[in-house]
Amino acid sequence: MNTSDFYYDLPESLIAQSPASPRDSSRMLVCDFLNNKRKHDIFRQFPDYLTPKDVLVINETKVIPARLIGVKEDSGVVCEVLLLKRIDTTHWEALVKPGRRLKPGAQVIFGDGKLKAKIINNTDFGGRVVQFEYEGVFENLLDELGETPLPPYIHKKLDNPSDYQTVYAVNSGSAAAPTAGLHFTEELLSKIRQKGVDIVPITLHIGLGTFRPVKAEKIEEHSMHSEYYYVSENSAERINRARKQGGRICCVGTTCVRTLESVADSNGTIIPGSGETNIFITPGYNFKALDMLLTNFHLPESTLLMLVSAFMGREYALETYKEAVNEKYRFFSFGDCMLIGENL
Numbered sequence: 051m052n053t054s055d056f057y058y059d060l061p062e063s064l065i066a067q068s069p070a071s072p073r074d075s076s077r078m079l080v081c082d083f084l085n086n087k088r089k090h091d092i093f094r095q096f097p098d099y100l101t102p103k104d105v106l107v108i109n110e111t112k113v114i115p116a117r118l119i120g121v122k123e124d125s126g127v128v129c130e131v132l133l134l135k136r137i138d139t140t141h142w143e144a145l146v147k148p149g150r151r152l153k154p155g156a157q158v159i160f161g162d163g164k165l166k167a168k169i170i171n172n173t174d175f176g177g178r179v180v181q182f183e184y185e186g187v188f189e190n191l192l193d194e195l196g197e198t199p200l201p202p203y204i205h206k207k208l209d210n211p212s213d214y215q216t217v218y219a220v221n222s223g224s225a226a227a228p229t230a231g232l233h234f235t236e237e238l239l240s241k242i243r244q245k246g247v248d249i250v251p252i253t254l255h256i257g258l259g260t261f262r263p264v265k266a267e268k269i270e271e272h273s274m275h276s277e278y279y280y281v282s283e284n285s286a287e288r289i290n291r292a293r294k295q296g297g298r299i300c301c302v303g304t305t306c307v308r309t310l311e312s313v314a315d316s317n318g319t320i321i322p323g324s325g326e327t328n329i330f331i332t333p334g335y336n337f338k339a340l341d342m343l344l345t346n347f348h349l350p351e352s353t354l355l356m357l358v359s360a361f362m363g364r365e366y367a368l369e370t371y372k373e374a375v376n377e378k379y380r381f382f383s384f385g386d387c388m389l390i391g392e393n394l
Contacts (some may be wrong), residue, residue, distance in 0.1 A: 051268070051269050051270075051332065051333065052267060052268060052269070053264050053266060053267060053268070053269055053272075053351050054132075054351065055269075055364065056269075056350065056351045056352070056355050056359060056364070056368075057350045058350050058354055058368055058371045058372065058375070059154060059349065059360050059375070060375060060381060061375070062104075062302055064076060064375065064378060064379065064380060064385075065203050065381050065382055065385070066068065066380035066381060066382060066383070066385040066386075067074050067140045067204055067205060067206045067383045067384065068213070068384055069213050069232060070233070070380075070386075072235060073093075073217075073232060073233050073234065073235050073340055073385055074092075074093045074094040074096075074233055074234065074235050075092065075093070075094065076092075076093045076233050076380070076385075076386045076387060077090065077091070077092060077093070077379055077380070077386040077387075078090075078092060078093045078095070078096065078233075078386065078387050078388070079091075079200050079370065079373070079374055079377075079379060079386070079387070079388045079389070080099070080389045080393075080394050081362060081366075081370055081388055081389065081390045081394070082389075082391065082392060082393060082394040083361075083362040083363055083366050083390065083391075083392065084334040084392035084393060085392075085393065086366065086391075087394075088370060088373060090333055090377065091115055091389075093191050093233045093237060093386075094239070096233075096242075096344070096389065097238070097241050097242050097247070099244060099285045099342075099389060099391075099394055100242065100247045100300065101247075101297070101298075102245060102246030102247060103295055103298070104247050104248075104292065104297045104298045104299075104300055104342075105247070105248045105249075105250050105288060105289055105292040105293075105295030105297055105298070105299050105300065106242060106247055106248070106249045106250065106300050106302060107250050107251075107252060107289065107299060107300065107302060107306045107310065108216070108218055108231060108234075108249060108250070108251055108252070109216075109228040109251075109252060109254055109287075109302065109304065109305045109306050109309070110216075110218055110219065110220040110221050110251045111219065111221055111223060111224040111228060111253050111254060111255050111256060112215060112219035112220060112221055112224060112303070113198060113214055113215055113219070113224045113225070113226065113227050113269035114133065114189075114192060114196070114221065114222050114223060114224065114225070115192050115193060115195075115196030115197055115198055115199075115211075116122055116132055116133040116134075116192075116196060116198075116199045116224075116225045117130065117132050117133075117196060117197040117198070117199040118130065118131045118132075118133070118160050118165070118167075118192075118195060118196050118197075119160070119197070120158040120159050120160035120161075120165075120167070121150070121158065121159055121227060122151060122156060122157070122158055122159075122181035122352075123156075123157040123158065123159050123166075124156075124157075125151075127148070128152055128254040129147065129148070129151070129152060129158045129166055129362060130146065130147040131144050131145075131146050131147065131158060131180060132145040132146070132199055132225065133214075133225060134177065134225050134257040134258050134275075135182035135255070135257045135258075135278065136223070137179070138285070139173065139183075139188075140181050140182050140183070140188075141170070141179060141180070141181050142179070142180055142182070142198075143178075143179060143257075144177055144178055144179075144180050144260075145177045145258070146169070146178050146180075148179065149176070152169050152176075152178065153169060153172075153380055154169050154170060154171055154190060155168075155169060155173065156168070156169045157169070157335050158180075158376075161191070161194065161195045163283055164184065164191060164194075164195065165182060165183075165184045165191050165195055166182065166183040166184070167180045167181065167182050168180065168181045168182075168183070169291075175258060175262070175275050177258070179214075179353070189222070190333070193354075198211045198214050198226050199225055199226065200214065200383075201226070201382065201383055203349075203382060203384065204382075204384065210309045213228050213384075214227050214232075214383075215227060216228060216231035216232055216234065217234055217235060217236055217239070218231065218234070218239070218251070219232070220251075221253045221255075221280075223253075223278065224255045224256040224257070225255075225256060225257050225258075226252075226256045226257075226383075227256070227262060227383065228256060228302070228303045228305045228306075229303065229346050229382075229383040229384075230302050230303035230304075230344050230345050230346050230387060231303060232383075232384070233255065233344075233387055234302075244326040248288055248292060250285045250288050250289055251282075252253075252279070252280065252281045252282075252285055252310070253278075253279060253280040253281075253308060253309075254277055254278070254279045254280075254305040254306070254308065254309045254327075255277055255278045255279075256274060256277065256305060257277045258275040260277065260304070260305065260353070260354070261286055262274075262275055262353070263349075263351070263352065264351055264352065264353060269310070269331045269332055269356060271333075272330065272353070273328070273330075274329065274330045274353065275328065276326040276327060276328040277326065277327060277328070278324070278325075279308075279309045279312060279313070279324060279325060279326070279327050280323075280324040281320060281321075281322050281323060281324070282322055283308075283322040285320075286313075286314050286321065286322035286333075287321070287322075289320045289339075290319055290320055293318060298341035298342055298391070299339055299341045299342070300341065300342035300343070300344065300391075301328075301340055301342070301344070301364075302344050303344065303345055303346075304343075304345055304348075304354050304357050304358070307331070307340055307343060307357060307361075308327060308329050308331065308357070309327065310337055310339040310340065311329060311331065311335075311337065311338060311340065312325075312329045312356050314338040314339040316338065316339075317338075318338040318339050319379070320339060330353060330356075331356070331360050332356045332357070332359075333359050333360045333363075333364050334359055334360070335358070335360045337360075337361060341357070341391060341392075342386060342389065342390065342391035342394075343361055343388075343389075343390045343391070344389050344390075345358060345387060345388055345390065346381075346382065346383065346384070346385055346386070346387050346388070347371065347374060347379060347380075347381040347385055347386065347387075347388065349382065355367070358388075358390070361390060362390050366383060374386075374388075
């Protein structure tokens, strides 16, 4: 398929610059792709679409202050290092600006020398491997010197960095938020539990794989960057039990989908463990572990829109996006959401 098969027109005015307040006041477009139906709702009604047999799978990853601004040691040129994935205690994969000045051997200084980074090597995705030099605890320095990385289409600086974290964020390691989870409040999660729905945590640390643009003309030529995942034995057991008992698996966000589909066997049984996944889900994919998906509206020609199209059908997906544009839904990270499934 062509990347252009996943293009749609979006007025810039519909790109959300700040989150809904309160979080659960965002709009929700409910999509029943089996019966080719759609209806408009508010996210706080989300529990109404779940039953006590169902499982809600959430990504507990936490966004780190991964954007570091410093100066090149020999010239004083302002530089940016965006951390993507930790390799070991001192080495990270990162994106850097300006790339032409930050070649292997270059050094960048942050916070008057509290933290230094040396460019070690180039990566196959156009980034760099950097080695940090510091005294003390790296995470503390990152909290002091780093900034929350926001997508380039968000032009407004956050008044509160917690706006770009889910209320259930626990495991630090992401360069971006699992944005479908931003709609939840503690009160709504409590309401879901009271209904008897099991809320099951997993982790996928979001890096370049999730938001890297597709530049290839044919989607088959696009390569996903790998991202770290973890599914505990307890979480796998709870998901598998729910499926055996006739419950539905509802994933909060595409990161949960990619994780479960990476660890499910051919029968849909979730195998616990940790590792790296570069799974790229496109139309024609046979889903093994997904029944319902809660997700935001994604960028045109993105891997995320391709995943959604694989689940609900490409034509139906593009029709849905057109309706969302016409109804002036808010798009992308801080925008509204879709609930996708059968017989909703």
